[in-house]
Amino acid sequence: MKTLNIIGAGKLGRTLGRLWQERGFFEVQTVCNRSLKSALTAVRFIGAGKAAGSIGEMPAADCWLIASGDRQIAALATELANHLHSLAVTNSRAPGHSDDDHTAANRKTNDSRTDRPVVFHCSGALGSSVLAPCRPAAIASAHPVHSFADPARSVATLAGTAVAVEGDSDALTVLNDAFGALGCRTLAIASEHKSLYHAGSVFxxxxxxxxxxxxxxxxxxxxxxxxxxxxxxxxxxxxxxxxxxxxxxxxxxxxxxxxxxxxxxxxxxxxxxxxxxxxxxxxxxxxxxxxxxxxxxxxxxxxxxxxxxxxxxxx
Ligand SMILES: NC(=O)c1ccc[n+]([C@@H]2O[C@H](COP(=O)([O-])OP(=O)(O)OC[C@H]3O[C@@H](n4cnc5c(N)ncnc54)[C@H](OP(=O)(O)O)[C@@H]3O)[C@@H](O)[C@H]2O)c1
CATH class of the missing domain: 1.20.120 (Four Helix Bundle (Hemerythrin (Met), subunit A))
Structure with missing residues (x-):
């Protein structure tokens, strides 16, 4: 099972984390919120994972979801980028790690390796480019057209929701499968149309x-x-x-x-x-x-x- 770390498990992050864990699609590994108390509450709701006091405490994972409010995503992406770099350096120094693996850290933007980590957010208004500092990770955005007013209600009603996605092709392959496992369908949206598309949902x-x-x-x-x-x-x-x-x-x-x-x-x-x-x-x-x-x-x-x-x- 792929591992998932969540930065910002509020209404949406808790719902998705719990459902992916229950369906056996992702193993929720670590959750980091603004406060440790809130991360602990999220971990209890999800039913798996550990609460982290900061991004720097989070271990490597296949997938990273930044589900903070939209205005925090850019700063958190920069913080995560620094952390991913540290994890890559630590990993490259580990015994048994080859030079070929190490070159991954220097890869260009749009390659489609299947083993690089995926970083995504769920904002309807922002494109995946806000996550660019996290490259060479694969980046994407995935916006569920659902109102996450109450996570317990959303856990029961999310199936059937459409999820608008854009980003790197290898990230989208993972997200198509991930949302498919929850009974949701993905649809492609061009990043330059996201504001209008999101305004449509807002209306x-x-x-x-x-x-x-x-x-x-x-x-x-x-x-x-x-x-x-x-x-x-x-x-x-x-x-x-x-x-x-x-x-x-x-x-x-x-x-x-x-x-x-x-x-x-x-x-x-x-x-x-x-x-x-x-x-x-x-x-x-x-x-x-x-x-x-x-x-x-x-x-x-x-x-x-x-x-x-x-x-x-x-x-
Ligand atoms: N709600 C919806 O209906 C909906 C629908 C579609 C898409 N979305 C998107 O989903 C994302 C999350 O929305 P939401 O409604 O779930 O927000 P939310 O309930 O306000 O949750 C945001 C979470 O982010 C955490 N956070 C904020 N700043 C942080 C930081 N610096 N470091 C770590 N964690 C931080 C908060 O931690 P604390 O709990 O400690 O404050 C909180 O748990 C947004 O991008 C939004 O556009 C939401």
Whole structure:
């Protein structure tokens, strides 16, 4: 079994570590978090491995996952690069190690040796190039399109997730197999498209969560408590998601904008504006997106103009 070291086992790192260990794909060897206490908690959740107090304490491994927050990845890659260099030097001095092995440390960037270590991260926004200091290791990024809000839930629901990957071919061979072992499928993404691709996920996932919160704020202002509002929303939210996935957004849009009910939109805008500026700003922007969508359907151009003027505040 290949060995895996994890630097930054938070929500995503814990989930993947546990699943790879359970499926027998990777043996989770060492985990290093910002604090030793957190690394110990991660090791308990994963059910394998040892907690390390620093990257310098981690032994050599076939695969290294940097699953810190995005803003720490570059600095951790530099720290790991120094450590990999020390490990390679130590290894080259070990008895029985040949000069041929030693030349691996001087290899150029894109070769495809199968025995060099793989270093990867799971950021949706960053490309694998942020890991370049770790060369001659093979580098890659692998972004699971999944919301790791709670590792225990993610362990049970990750199968079926798509994982967008880019990087060195030998790293991708390992990652295709690794995610395949979890029931996930990989898809290739060009590194220059990652920001747009990630924004697409952010709209559908993070912004949907923000929309739920805005919706709850409206219900709260109308005197409906959160528990009641969530139960009221559950069927319509799930049904809307299903409609969108099965029919597409244009055919799924219902409500006052799709019907061209300008008076209803004006009255809702007045009500939300009287409640909070954030609600009003979002109502206007998302309303404009709805008008654009409704135009692709039956909404007459003249009504669309009226709605746009209303939502832009020029009416
Ligand atoms: N969450 C998601 O839904 C999701 C989905 C797809 C991709 N991703 C990607 O997955 C990665 C991790 O996200 P996450 O949500 O799992 O983050 P997270 O829960 O905040 O976990 C980050 C982990 O990194 C550790 N860390 C931070 N700085 C460190 C350092 N200097 N040295 C060692 N460890 C350090 C933290 O340690 P402490 O616990 O000690 O603070 C924490 O355990 C990100 O690249 C993110 O873009 C996340």
């Amino acid at each position: 559908a996932c993070n912004y949907m969560t923000a929309l739920m919160d805005l919706s709850l704020q409206c219900f709260a202002a109308a005197g409906i408590d959160e528990a009641e509002a969530l139960s009221l929303l559950q069927p319509i939210v799930l049904q809307t998601a299903r409609n969108n996935l099965e029919l597409g957004p244009a055919a799924s849009l219902t409500g006052p904008i799709a019907r061209g009910d300008t008076a209803t939109v004006a009255s809702q805008l007045k009500a939300v504006a009287g409640t909070s500026p954030l609600l009003a700003a979002n109502y206007r922007q998302l309303g404009l997106a709805c008008v654009e969508l409704a135009r692709r359907g039956d909404l007459p151009a003249e009504i669309a103009e009226q709605l746009n003027a209303l939502l832009n505040g020029s009416h």
